[in-house]
Amino acid sequence: xxxxxMRYLTPSPAHHRLGLVCLGVGLQxxxxxxxxxxxxxxxxxxxxSAGSGWFRSADGRRTTVSAPAVLWLTPGTPHHYGPxxxxxxxxxxxxxxxxxxxxxxxxxxxxxxxPVVPLSDATxxxxxxxxxxxxxxxxxxLLEVETGAAVHELLVVLRRARxxxxxxxxxxxxxxxxxxxxPLTVAEHAARxxxxxxxxxxxxRRAVGRGPKDYLLGIRLGRAKELLAATELPVAAVARxxxxxDPAYFSRLFTRRVGMAPVRFREQQARAVPGxxxxxxxxxxxx
Numbered sequence: 001x002x003x004x005x006m007r008y009l010t011p012s013p014a015h016h017r018l019g020l021v022c023l024g025v026g027l028q029x030x031x032x033x034x035x036x037x038x039x040x041x042x043x044x045x046x047x048x049s050a051g052s053g054w055f056r057s058a059d060g061r062r063t064t065v066s067a068p069a070v071l072w073l074t075p076g077t078p079h080h081y082g083p084x085x086x087x088x089x090x091x092x093x094x095x096x097x098x099x100x101x102x103x104x105x106x107x108x109x110x111x112x113x114x115p116v117v118p119l120s121d122a123t124x125x126x127x128x129x130x131x132x133x134x135x136x137x138x139x140x141x142l143l144e145v146e147t148g149a150a151v152h153e154l155l156v157v158l159r160r161a162r163x164x165x166x167x168x169x170x171x172x173x174x175x176x177x178x179x180x181x182x183p184l185t186v187a188e189h190a191a192r193x194x195x196x197x198x199x200x201x202x203x204x205r206r207a208v209g210r211g212p213k214d215y216l217l218g219i220r221l222g223r224a225k226e227l228l229a230a231t232e233l234p235v236a237a238v239a240r241x242x243x244x245x246d247p248a249y250f251s252r253l254f255t256r257r258v259g260m261a262p263v264r265f266r267e268q269q270a271r272a273v274p275g276x277x278x279x280x281x282x283x284x285x286x287x
Contacts, residue, residue, distance in 0.1 A: 002030025002088060007136045008095075015144040019100035022147035025132045029090040034082035042097040043110065045158060046071035046081075047129060049122035051089025056080040057115055065089075068122035070158050074112040092129040096151045107209030109159045118163040125161055128154040164206075172200070173207045180219035183243045186212050221257055224250075228262055229269040235262045 006026035015021050023042055029050075037056075048067045055071055056062045058078045065071065065081070067089060073079050075097075083089035104110045111117060119125065128150060135146040172193050179189065189212065190200040197212075204212040220242040227238045239250035255261045260268075 002028065002032045004028040004032070005133075007133070009136060009144065009147065011144040011148070015148065016098055018098070018145065018148055020096060020098040020148050020151050021144060022094060022096050022132060022136070022151050024093075024095035025129060025136050025147070026091075026093045027129070027133060028092070029088065030083075031085060031088035032083050032091065034080070036080035037078055038080070039076060039078045040073055040095075041075050042095055043075065043101055044071075044073040044093055044095045045154065046073065046091060046093045047119075047122055047125045047158075049090045049092070049126050051083055051087055053083035053089050054081060055116050063116050065116055066118075068119040068125075068161075070117050070119060070125065072111055072115050072117065074110070074115075077112065077115075079115065092126060094129055094132055094151060094154055096148075098148075100152075104155055108205070109155045109209065117158075119158070119161045120163045121161055124157040125154065128157045170203060170207050172203050176200075176204065176212065176216070177219060180216050181223055181242045183245060186216070189216075217253070217257065220244075221254060224254060224262070225258075225265065225269070228266040238262065 004026065005028070006024065008024040009022055011021040011023075048065055048069045048071065050067045052064065052066045054062055055065050056079070071079075071081060083091070101110060105112065132147050132150040132154065135150055136143060140146065172195070175193065176189055179192075184192075186200065187197050190197045193200065195203070201211050204210070204215055208215055224238050224242045227233055227241055228235075231238075233241070235251060236247035239245075239247040242250070244250035244253070251262055254265075258265060
């Protein structure tokens with residue numbers, strides 16, 4: 001015996017241009033029928049929150065699935081899976097598509113080469129799927145946009161819940177973040193942790209989906225924007241504060257990445273407030 005609830009959506013071409021759309025959502029549990037063998041033309045995230053079963057990939061390998069876990073079904077890849085025939089499992093799924101899936105794959109949020117990914121906890125993922133299910137109610141005037149936005153949230157929740165990712169963040173990544181604005185090269189950062197640059201790249205890419213150089217640059221430029229917008233420090237002083245001794249190099253780098261020179265950014269965003277931007281605590285909104 002099993003219980004199942006499913007809803008399928010047909011977003012318009014305009015909604016597809018938002019980058020990510022939901023094609024379907026389902027909540028199921030029990031001794032569900034076997035799925036496949038089949039091949040899809042879109043993505044599906046299948047969240048297993050209780051029970052166990054199996055998954056057979058395109059190369060014929062059969063993998064045991066134990067909750068909590070997520071199954072990644074990707075376009076053009078044959079798959080075949082099902083719950084334990086005696087005890088079943090609890091499953092929820094979200095089908096989605098759109099050009100943003102390529103970027104999520106590049107950043108490591110979707111893993112075509114690892115179709116079965118253990119999770120540390122499925123609570124957040126189940127809650128995200130439930131929000132998509134509620135948004136998918138008939139008559140919701142915001143249905144396509146609301147469900148699409150919730151798919152973005154689901155991908156983030158699943159990335160955070162991966163069993164091989166520390167919920168508090170990798171200690172090396174934490175240190176890299178703390179020291180991002182020090183005038184250190186990637187090789188020097190790696191040496192401080194007793195690692196080679198290649199090893200550091202592996203750690204950072206696994207954690208954030210990009211290399212350490214790009215990760216450090218993002219933090220530095222974010223801090224530079226804060227200083228340009230909230231202080232009257234000269235550009236050269238801002239450059240030094242974020243780890244660049246050569247202000248001309250900093251300005252070229254800023255312009256190339258942001259799309260405008262630091263001076264122009266300040267003209268647009270300046271809101272000089274004494275003490276602004278200090279610390280990482282986010283202030284609570286006024287009631």
